[in-house]
Amino acid sequence: MGQGSFCYVKGTPVLEARELTKFYTLGKEKVRALDRVDFTARQGDFTVVNGPSGSGKSTLLNLLALIDRPSAGEVLFEGKPTSTLPERALAHLRREKIGLVFQTFNLIPVLSAAENVEYPLLLTRTPRAERRERVRAILAEVGLSDLARRRPDELSGGQRQRVAVARALVTQPRVVLADEPTANLDSATGKQIMELLQGLNREHCVTFVVVTHDPAVVPYAERVLTIRDGRIGGEERRGEPRPA
Amino acid sequence: MTLTIAARNVLRNRRRTLISLLVIAVGLTILSFVLGFVGEAIRATERSLVMELGALQIGDPRVLDGRASGLEGLIPPEVLERALALVQALPGVTGVTSQIRFAGLVGDAEGSTLLLARGVVPEDCMDEYACVLASGRALGDPVAREIVLGARLAARLGVEAGDRVNVATGTAAGAFNAATVTVVGTVRLADSQAEERLGLVPLGFAQRLLRTDGVERVLVWLDDLDQAPAAAAALADSFSAAGVPLGVRRWDELTPFFSSIATFWRAFSGFTTLAVFVLVFFSVLEVLTIAFLERTREVGTVRALGASRGRVFVGFVSEGLLLGALGGLLGVASGIALSLLFNALGLSFVPPGGNMPQPIRVSVGAATVGPPFLVALGATLLASLYPAGKNARLTVVEALRAL
Numbered sequence: 001m002g003q004g005s006f007c008y009v010k011g012t013p014v015l016e017a018r019e020l021t022k023f024y025t026l027g028k029e030k031v032r033a034l035d036r037v038d039f040t041a042r043q044g045d046f047t048v049v050n051g052p053s054g055s056g057k058s059t060l061l062n063l064l065a066l067i068d069r070p071s072a073g074e075v076l077f078e079g080k081p082t083s084t085l086p087e088r089a090l091a092h093l094r095r096e097k098i099g100l101v102f103q104t105f106n107l108i109p110v111l112s113a114a115e116n117v118e119y120p121l122l123l124t125r126t127p128r129a130e131r132r133e134r135v136r137a138i139l140a141e142v143g144l145s146d147l148a149r150r151r152p153d154e155l156s157g158g159q160r161q162r163v164a165v166a167r168a169l170v171t172q173p174r175v176v177l178a179d180e181p182t183a184n185l186d187s188a189t190g191k192q193i194m195e196l197l198q199g200l201n202r203e204h205c206v207t208f209v210v211v212t213h214d215p216a217v218v219p220y221a222e223r224v225l226t227i228r229d230g231r232i233g234g235e236e237r238r239g240e241p242r243p244a
Numbered sequence: 245m246t247l248t249i250a251a252r253n254v255l256r257n258r259r260r261t262l263i264s265l266l267v268i269a270v271g272l273t274i275l276s277f278v279l280g281f282v283g284e285a286i287r288a289t290e291r292s293l294v295m296e297l298g299a300l301q302i303g304d305p306r307v308l309d310g311r312a313s314g315l316e317g318l319i320p321p322e323v324l325e326r327a328l329a330l331v332q333a334l335p336g337v338t339g340v341t342s343q344i345r346f347a348g349l350v351g352d353a354e355g356s357t358l359l360l361a362r363g364v365v366p367e368d369c370m371d372e373y374a375c376v377l378a379s380g381r382a383l384g385d386p387v388a389r390e391i392v393l394g395a396r397l398a399a400r401l402g403v404e405a406g407d408r409v410n411v412a413t414g415t416a417a418g419a420f421n422a423a424t425v426t427v428v429g430t431v432r433l434a435d436s437q438a439e440e441r442l443g444l445v446p447l448g449f450a451q452r453l454l455r456t457d458g459v460e461r462v463l464v465w466l467d468d469l470d471q472a473p474a475a476a477a478a479l480a481d482s483f484s485a486a487g488v489p490l491g492v493r494r495w496d497e498l499t500p501f502f503s504s505i506a507t508f509w510r511a512f513s514g515f516t517t518l519a520v521f522v523l524v525f526f527s528v529l530e531v532l533t534i535a536f537l538e539r540t541r542e543v544g545t546v547r548a549l550g551a552s553r554g555r556v557f558v559g560f561v562s563e564g565l566l567l568g569a570l571g572g573l574l575g576v577a578s579g580i581a582l583s584l585l586f587n588a589l590g591l592s593f594v595p596p597g598g599n600m601p602q603p604i605r606v607s608v609g610a611a612t613v614g615p616p617f618l619v620a621l622g623a624t625l626l627a628s629l630y631p632a633g634k635n636a637r638l639t640v641v642e643a644l645r646a647l
């Protein structure tokens with residue numbers, strides 16, 4: 001994977017939320033999980049959305065990942081509204097431009113580490129030779145070259161999450177979204193995963209949005225948003241602000 | 245990779261897959277055995293009927309259709325000659341013979357009983373009766389005053405080979421005639437009622453007794469029974485073109501009970517096929533429903549990664565088809581094995597309407613292998629549609645939330 005292969009123009013908005021609102025109906029009751037949230041992730045940003053359990057983090061992430069639809073408001077991907085797009089078009093955006101990392105890793109159990117990483121490239125119909133090369137390179141980058149043939153159940157939690165990170169990055173997406181990527185890992189392993197994400201962000205300027213309730217994740221962010229009861233509170237900038 | 249994933253998922257829960265495969269294989273073994281058995285039973289019945297009736301019969305249409313007695317519609321020699329020339333011109337003819345059937349009385353000074361006699365050409369077609377001869381010998385001389393009796397008739401008359409009996413009948417012109425003939429042998433038939441009345445005499449003698457030079461009907465055998473309809477049509481055409489006033493009937497038109505027997509057997513095959521289909525469908529449906537629903541979260545994952553609903557659906561359906569193909573191969577193989585084993589036993593039976601014991605065999609071929617395999621594929625395909633569709637219809641978040 002060549003240097004800067006993820007880099008588009010730094011600072012351009014990749015993912016934006018406008019007045020994003022989501023209700024769930026539980027019986028007769030309407031739960032407002034997300035309340036008029038505005039949010040922008042720019043190219044190269046490493047954003048952490050931090051909040052307690054039930055604050056609406058997963059709801060926000062699912063909407064940004066285009067796997068759920070808002071009750072009101074809009075998600076703009078690369079500046080274009082998505083609420084009117086049909087499911088096919090959303091799936092196309094997901095496989096071409098979005099990488100996803102789950103709390104529970106969500107690897108396909110019957111596929112080896114390398115095959116799991118290769119899977120998104122099959123969805124994008126990438127030629128075989130290129131698939132092989134990209135899988136090899138990204139596995140090396142996440143430090144799993146030696147374990148490429150192992151099935152998920154033969155890997156530790158940290159190794160599985162590395163495979164998942166590799167799978168999210170292999171298509172060279174514009175943005176990688178992660179929902180509690182460290183929640184199922186011990187703190188040392190969680191730290192390694194965050195360092196991996198930070199390194200990928202710094203080296204390739206991949207845009208990351210990580211939602212978490214884990215305070216240990218916060219130091220890796222250059223930008224921290226707080227969410228509470230479905231509303232985004234203050235924004236805190238840490239480290240070097242990226243040039244616009 | 246869709247197929248790789250499907251194949252690995254089939255192997256994922258070995259115990260469950262094994263049970264499905266076993267159900268499919270057992271169902272298919274039964275099915276291919278039944279199909280092979282029925283197919284062979286129909287063919288054996290066919291063979292034995294054709295051996296007795298010929299593939300085609302030629303005669304006065306009224307006689308062939310049972311609307312007139314044989315003596316009312318005899319074929320004169322010059323018509324017979326022209327008809328035989330046309331028969332010989334047919335392709336695939338393997339045998340031709342003439343017969344006269346007539347009723348009369350058989351007995352001695354002490355009493356007599358009903359005789360349903362056939363005048364036959366001894367050298368032409370007596371193989372079947374020769375083979376079921378119970379005693380004595382078959383007819384030989386084409387004009388001798390000899391008779392082969394049904395074994396039951398002989399017993400009733402208290403005669404055996406070498407004894408003499410009297411045969412009386414009405415002639416073609418309606419007069420009375422009688423002759424003394426020598427019993428040369430007895431035959432056994434599957435049909436005991438027929439055996440109690442049967443007498444076979446040489447055609448030449450029958451003609452003398454009936455005071456005619458005509459014959460009642462001509463039997464024609466073909467090398468390929470499937471050609472019988474075409475041959476019958478061709479012969480009927482050439483008869484009417486040549487002005488030969490005779491009708492042609494196929495063997496199956498002459499034995500209406502055959503088609504009902506065959507229909508029964510085919511219905512039996514059909515029901516077995518349906519039953520096995522239903523068995524495979526429901527057992528596979530249950531297994532696949534459980535297997536697919538266990539993987540709902542995986543569906544959510546791949547959909548989140550951008551896989552389409554169609555891809556998810558096709559993935560599950562290929563898994564069902566793979567299971568079906570595997571079970572199909574297994575079932576067909578064990579069906580063949582069972583059939584070959586059964587054939588090695590060498591059992592035999594006398595088919596309805598026949599006289600010669602036929603081997604009970606189970607045929608093995610495309611007809612006994614193809615349908616069962618298709619049943620396995622079709623049933624598993626159908627069984628996979630519902631759970632596959634159910635999984636593919638879920639929204640991504642619904643699928644991801646599944647346990």
Ligand SMILES: Nc1ncnc2c1ncn2[C@@H]1O[C@H](COP(=O)(O)OP(=O)(O)OP(=O)(O)O)[C@@H](O)[C@H]1O
Pocket residue numbers: 024025026031032033051052053054055056057058059060213
């Ligand atoms: N499918 C659903 N149906 C009903 N209510 C839901 C549903 N999903 C989420 N909620 C509710 O919406 C609110 C926000 O949930 P969400 O999962 O986004 O929180 P979260 O911040 O991700 O929590 P956690 O840290 O526990 O993962 C909660 O009150 C939750 O109970």
Ligand SMILES: [Mg+2]
Pocket residue numbers: 057058059179
């Ligand atoms: Mg959550």
